[in-house]
Structure formats: C-alpha cells, structure tokens
Amino acid sequence: MSIKEEIQTRITLIEDIINARLIDTEGISEDRQKQIYEAMNYSVQAGGKRLRPMLVLETARLFGGKEEETYDFLTAIELIHTYSLVHDDLPAMDNDEYRRGRRTTHVVYGEDMAILAGDGLLNYAYETGLKGVLKSGNPMQAAKALKILADKAGVFGMVGGQTVDIISENKVLDEETLNYINEYKTGALIEAAMMMGAALSGASEEELGSWNASAAGSDWHSRLRTIFWM
Numbered sequence: 001m002s003i004k005e006e007i008q009t010r011i012t013l014i015e016d017i018i019n020a021r022l023i024d025t026e027g028i029s030e031d032r033q034k035q036i037y038e039a040m041n042y043s044v045q046a047g048g049k050r051l052r053p054m055l056v057l058e059t060a061r062l063f064g065g066k067e068e069e070t071y072d073f074l075t076a077i078e079l080i081h082t083y084s085l086v087h088d089d090l091p092a093m094d095n096d097e098y099r100r101g102r103r104t105t106h107v108v109y110g111e112d113m114a115i116l117a118g119d120g121l122l123n124y125a126y127e128t129g130l131k132g133v134l135k136s137g138n139p140m141q142a143a144k145a146l147k148i149l150a151d152k153a154g155v156f157g158m159v160g161g162q163t164v165d166i167i168s169e170n171k172v173l174d175e176e177t178l179n180y181i182n183e184y185k186t187g188a189l190i191e192a193a194m195m196m197g198a199a200l201s202g203a204s205e206e207e208l209g210s211w212n213a214s215a216a217g218s219d220w221h222s223r224l225r226t227i228f229w230m
Contacts, residue, residue, distance in 0.1 A: 065201025072132025161185030
C-alpha cells in the first residue's frame with residue numbers, strides 16, 4: 001500500500017470516529033434548536049485532510065498507547081479546528097464564500113447562525129474531551145491531554161496567533177511577525193495534536209516538551225516526519 005493509500009485509509013477511520021460523536025439529527029423534528037446541530041455538522045463534514053486528529057492517533061501509536069483512548073480527543077481537536085475555520089470565514093474576518101469546494105457555513109446558514117455554530121463546536125469539543133477523561137483508563141493522562149488542547153487553542157496559542165494576524169492586516173510584515181503568526185495560528189494546534197497523543201500514552205514531561213516546537217527546535221520537524229513513516 002502506498003503512503004497516499006495508507007493516509008486515505010486513516011482519514012476514513014478518523015471520519016468514522018468523528019461522525020459517530022457528532023450530534024445525531026436523525027429523527028429530530030421538535031427540537032427548537034435543531035438548526036444549530038445541522039450547522040455544526042455541516043461545518044465538520046465539509047471534509048479536509050484531518051491532519052490534527054491523525055497526528056493525535058499516530059503519536060499515540062508511536063508511544064505505544066491504546067488507540068481507543070484517543071478517539072474523543074482526536075474528535076475534540078478537529079471540532080476546535082473546524083470552529084476556527086467557521087469564524088475565520090465570517091464577513092468580519094476573511095469573508096470567504098467557499099471552503100473545500102462547498103459554500104461556507106455563514107453563506108448557507110447566515111452569519112448569526114455561523115457564529116453560534118462556531119461557539120457550539122468549541123464548547124462541544126470540550127464536552128467531548130471531558131467524556132474521554134471520565135471514561136479513560138488513566139484519567140490523569142487524559143486530563144493532561146485536554147489541558148494541552150485548552151492551552152494551545154486559546155489566547156496563548158491559536159487565538160493569539162489569529163489576533164496578531166488580524167492586527168497585522170494591510171501592514172508589511174517583518175519575518176519575526178510572520179513566523180509568530182504561523183507558529184501560533186497554525187502551529188499551536190499541530191503541536192497540541194502530537195503532545196495530546198503522547199500525553200494519552202503516558203509520555204514523560206521531558207518527552208512532551210520534545211514535541212513542542214519552541215522547545216525542540218529543528219528536531220521537531222524530523223519528529224513530524226517520523227510519525228508518517230513509521
């Protein structure tokens with residue numbers, strides 16, 4: 001099997017895992033807030049490379065962890081990634097009408113519902129992660145993984161990077177600012193994915209630090225390649 005075929009096989013597995021954890025709208029007719037469920041699911045099911053959940057799963061495998069322990073957490077990180085895209089596409093941000101070949105959430109459901117869908121996905125991510133903590137065979141390791149996600153997704157991570165990106169709009173960026181935006185807006189969740197997989201598998205603090213780009217330096221990139229060629 002080629003590497004492309006192997007990756008596609010894992011994407012299919014990940015999508016099955018995520019879809020099983022989305023809010024089931026089948027048979028719902030009387031729920032007054034059904035539309036928010038549909039908007040959330042529409043956003044998640046738009047497709048994509050599923051890189052972040054794949055990194056959670058593959059890093060856990062690398063450290064000898066149990067795959068099932070990652071399922072709620074790989075779902076949580078993809079929900080957070082998706083919420084960030086929904087908000088990024090809004091008229092107040094990038095005002096994109098298409099993503100991955102289909103209409104963006106605010107175009108289909110309206111700007112107000114897209115904001116709520118993003119909010120809903122963010123909160124549902126932590127609901128899903130907490131379910132994973134409660135049913136984990138090692139809740140302390142699972143709680144550590146969820147804290148990593150919270151730290152990397154917030155103002156000291158992804159949101160912080162997005163903030164600098166917005167502030168810097170229409171300005172000539174120096175290399176340091178551009179690197180900062182890339183490291184936090186995009187890199188933070190990628191770091192989170194690998195650190196979560198390691199934490200769920202009982203990695204030490206030293207090992208966790210080695211998956212953090214700011215701590216590992218250039219070696220971080222070789223570690224990323226290692227995952228996909230195991």
